Amino acid sequence: MSESAKPAATAPEVTVPGGGAIQARSILWLITLVAVGLSLFQLYSAGIQPLGLFYQRSIHLMLIMVLAFLIFPVFGPHRKRGVLGWTIDCLFLAGALLTGGYLVIYLDEIFRRAGFWSQTDIIVGCIATLTVLEASRRAVGLGMTIIGAVAILYAFAGPRGELPWLGQWLPGILEHRGYNIDRVVGQLYLGQEGIFGLPLGVAATYIFIFVLFGAFLEITGAGKFFIDLAYAATGRQRGGPAKAAVIASAGMGSISGSAIANVVTTGAFTIPLMKRLGYKPKQAGGIEAAASTGGQITPPLMGAGAFLIAEYTNTPYIEIVKISILPAIMYFATVYLFVHIIALKQGMQGMAKSELPQVREVMKEGWHFLLPLGVLVWLLVMHMSPMRVGFYAVVTMLAVAVLRYAIWFLFVAPRQGEKVTLARVGSVVWAGWVKLVQGLELGARNAVAVSMACAVAGIIVGIVGLTGLGLKFSAMMLAFSGGNIVLALILVLLASLVLGMGLPVTASYIVLIVLVGPALTAEFGIPLLIAHLVVFWYSQDSNVTPPIALAGFAGAAIAGSRPMETGFQAWKFAKGLYLIPLFMVFNPEIIVGAPWAVVAWNGLIAILALGAFAAALEGYLFTRMSWLPRIAIAGAIVAVFWPNFLVEAAGVAVMVLAIGANWLASRREGALSSRSR
Secondary structure, rough: OOOOOOOOOOOOOOOOOHHHHHHHHHHHHHHHHHHHOOOHHHOOOOOHHOOOHHHHHHHHHHHHHHOOOOOOOOOOOOOOHHHHHHHHHHHHHHHHHEEEEHHHHHHHHHOOOOOOOOOHHHHHHHHHHHHHHHHHHHHHHHHHHHHHHHHHHHHEEEEOOHHHHOOOOHHHHOOOOOHHHHHHHHHHOOOOOOOOHHHHHHHHHHHHHHHHHHHHHHOOHHHHOOOOOHHHHHHHOEEEEEEHHHHHHHHHHHHHHOOOHHHHHHHHHHHHHHHHHOHHHHHHHHHHHHHHHHHHHHHHHEEEEEEEHHHHOOOOOHHHHHHHHHHHHHHHHHHOOOOOOHHHHHOOOOOOOOEEEHHHHHHHHHHHHHHHHHHHHHHOOOOOOOHHHHHHHHHHHHHHHHHHHHHHHHHHHHHHHOOOOOOHHHHHHHHHHHHHHHHHHHHHHHHHHHHHHHHHHHHHHHHHHHOHHHHHHHHHHHHHHHOHHHHHHHHHHHHHHHHHOOOOHHHHHHHHHHHHHHHHHHHHOHHHHHHHHHHHOOHHHHHHOOOOOOOHHHHHHHHHHHEEEEEEHHHOOHHHHHHHHHHHHHHHHHHHOOOOOOHHHHHHHHHHHHHHHHHHOOOOOOEEHHHHHHHHHHHHHHHHHHHOHHHHHHHHHHHHHHHHHHHHHHHHHHHHHHHHH
């Protein structure tokens, strides 16, 4: 039996500070119990018995917060809890149970007194809000909590609010009437527009079940399968490991939900091989960071973005997946070409055949990992609910694993002359149960950060709706841009970069679309779906843009390079992240629907423009490129993005001439070199 098929016998590692070995083991067991319970609850509500909106979201949030307080101690992961730490943590654990339990028990009574809340409702709502903010601080980071707290203070600022003096410090355009604590708590905890709003609703349904599916793929060895498959396909080409990194990161990133997790997962294999082949450490780390970030815009999961976009735009999930395929291909084509150009420029060769896995062997060992993905795609095409699709994908994954072991015991082992004993069967069954628990636990762990981010994002969205901040922010953006759509998009890009320094991608997208979405659609006439895609793409830029290039820094840690240098390399390789949204805005046909000929033309010229841009930026394609064609290509790219067929055609012609001239120059150099020999 292959290594990838053998169940692991150890649980995922976790650091539990303080309290001695017995106490630490007790906490680990408690974490496992809560995490497995949460995953089983999600599977039950996804595929067996759907629950009502508030029941689903409140139970989900309650268990997520319990996990957050158990996994992340109050004073940080490297300090002992102590008596004070345990006292604080127990208070917040009680707050987490109260947050979800109160709604579940008294939901009907709360509905009957809607708008006329009791004092108990308000007190529980205050406790819930503080508990959510503290759980977010531990699981997501201080930045998210600060923004949530500032949003609440903003709601209190005003002549009729709890903090009227604070309203005096607000600029005129941000002034509002102010709200008392009853109104704010009612909005945040007792309604559908705050903590339990759309962001948490998506996290508690679609996102969790797909994160769980990704956890089972990871725990069963699917990551190694996809990486080996990428190496088998590209390893012998110039810069093979870097190209394998691009392909493997696209595959893993589309289901992992985190660019940083993708870097450390695939980068552990790809970055050392890239360095060995000749890529500089900063280049290797930057390539992996750019490719891993691209995984967040690649269907089917898109780092949870596909589900949020579908809900916000009222578009079927399968449609979001379809329209995201071409932009994702364009992005990865750009990164792939960057990798190829650098390999040519630095005279690299591919890896030896003996160093690479064989496609046949890789498929023989891991073909079963493709079956759950096939089921997932098929059910989505059949327009089944994404939540139910995720449930069946997880069930298929488990069924395939069981079937694989059964086939091995019944047919393969006897043929190989191995003796199948009851003890052997029992050990494998036990190992299978261990792996099942690992998958259920890992899925819940991976969901903690995104669910808490969505809960606090719900606070921000609720305050924005209560105070009308979204329309005011849109008015400011319109004033600053002077009605120029390019300047407006640059402002969105800068805002996403600032937000991304303190928020996860999902939260950054939610906050930004609530603030700038009305202006992009109403004032600038950008179609709703394209506006959401643009904001979502721009929300990824903090992963690869210094000074806070988180994915770049993760790549630097593995590559042993300087973080800022690696961040700038990642920023260079990820240029498609900035250009492709512009192309969507000025050529909406590739997204909102057009004849196939128009879509094909726009896709072709976009990939040509992005490839030419990479060549111009590196100053190399078939051979070195002088400044004149590089300047000409820059102008041609602007023309290609212009929404006019004649201007586009002229830009394409200039790029073809520049690339053709570079190819002819390389042929002449080759001929001269052969004569000199």
